[in-house]
Amino acid sequence: MCGRFDTSHITWRELHDALDGLIPVTTAPVNLEPNADVRPTTVQATVRLEKGAWSIEKMRWGLVPFWRTGKPLKDTAKGAGDGFKLTTFNARIEGVETAATFRDAFARRRCVVPANAWYEWTGPEGSKSKHRFSRTDGGVVWFAGVWDRCTTPDAGDIRSFTILTGPSDGWLSGYHDRAPIILNPDELPIWCKGGVDGRALVGEVRPERFKVDDQA
Numbered sequence: 001m002c003g004r005f006d007t008s009h010i011t012w013r014e015l016h017d018a019l020d021g022l023i024p025v026t027t028a029p030v031n032l033e034p035n036a037d038v039r040p041t042t043v044q045a046t047v048r049l050e051k052g053a054w055s056i057e058k059m060r061w062g063l064v065p066f067w068r069t070g071k072p073l074k075d076t077a078k079g080a081g082d083g084f085k086l087t088t089f090n091a092r093i094e095g096v097e098t099a100a101t102f103r104d105a106f107a108r109r110r111c112v113v114p115a116n117a118w119y120e121w122t123g124p125e126g127s128k129s130k131h132r133f134s135r136t137d138g139g140v141v142w143f144a145g146v147w148d149r150c151t152t153p154d155a156g157d158i159r160s161f162t163i164l165t166g167p168s169d170g171w172l173s174g175y176h177d178r179a180p181i182i183l184n185p186d187e188l189p190i191w192c193k194g195g196v197d198g199r200a201l202v203g204e205v206r207p208e209r210f211k212v213d214d215q216a
Contacts, residue, residue, distance in 0.1 A: 001090050002143065002163045002180035005118040006132065007044070008036040010140065015114055018140055019047065019054045022189055026053040038115070040089035046147060046161050048111040049192040059147060060160035063088040065101050066150050073155040091146065091162040093181060093202050102162065105146035110192050111161055112183060113143040119215070120175045130215035131175055137209075144181040144191055144202055170207035179205050 012029050019025050032045055043058045064073065064084055075083040088101060096102045117134040118141065135141055147161040168179040181202045183191055191198045 001120075001165050001176060001178040002118050003040065003089065005038045005115040005141075005143075006036050006134075007032070007038055007115050008034040009116050010034075010045075010114055014140070015045070015047075015056065018185060019056075019188070022054075022185065023049070024053050025056065027056040030056050030058065040087075044113065044161075046111045046113055046145065047188070047192075048109070048147065049189065057159065060158055061089055061163075062160060063091070063102065063105065063146070063148050063162040064150055064152075064158050064160045065148050066104065067100075068152065069150040071152060073152045073158065076154075088160075088162050090165045090178075090180075092178075093164050093166045096146070096164060102146060105148045105162075107194070109147050110194055110198065111145045111147045112188055112191065113145045113161060113163060115141045115143060117141060118143075118180055122175055132213045132215050133172075133175075133210050134213070135209055136211045139185070142183045142185065142188060144183055164202060166202060166205060168207075169205040172205060172207045172210070175212070179207075181205075182209070184209075 012032055016025050040062045044061050046059045047056050073084050091102045096106045117132045120131050121128040123129045143163045145161045145163050149159045151157050164181040165178045166181050168177050172179050187201050191201055
């Protein structure tokens with residue numbers, strides 16, 4: 001799974017140069033606030049294709065589907081229970097094509113989410129060990145994601161995303177049985193354009209691309 005990640009060393013220039021070498025970036029510079037401990041429901045940078053160019057936009061981490069339009073994001077009153085309660089910061093690749101929450105976004109609205117690393121914890125409650133996973137080449141970690149949009153009475157227009165996960169593999173499976181789906185730079189346009197070719201990219205974890213550092 002991917003419940004926390006790190007964006008502490010990503011700059012606009014690095015992001016722009018990595019993307020512009022593939023397809024032009026037409027977005028004006030976005031303020032990327034460094035964060036070594038990104039958590040769900042925060043607003044983070046996403047990248048998608050729009051009219052043949054890269055669009056970089058900050059969105060809420062935790063997808064709120066289009067069919068929530070007209071309904072509140074948070075409970076209208078204590079105990080009302082009418083707010084959005086689903087946990088949607090990750091989506092399982094095995095069911096994303098059919099799940100009501102994600103299937104429309106998977107078919108029509110794909111994105112990638114840039115990061116430096118992601119985290120997992122192992123061990124018993126109260127004494128868990130934290131592990132940081134990054135690319136062996138030091139490059140940007142590109143999470144495969146999907147995004148959606150809706151309009152709520154309390155939070156207004158919301159654009160939001162989820163990170164896709166699949167079964168872990170190789171040495172990564174010793175830390176968690178799920179792993180985020182991570183693309184190589186040359187795969188970004190294929191994924192974001194969608195279709196069969198994009199779907200084929202998410203079948204392999206390819207653990208040899210990553211390294212782990214234990215955290216205090």
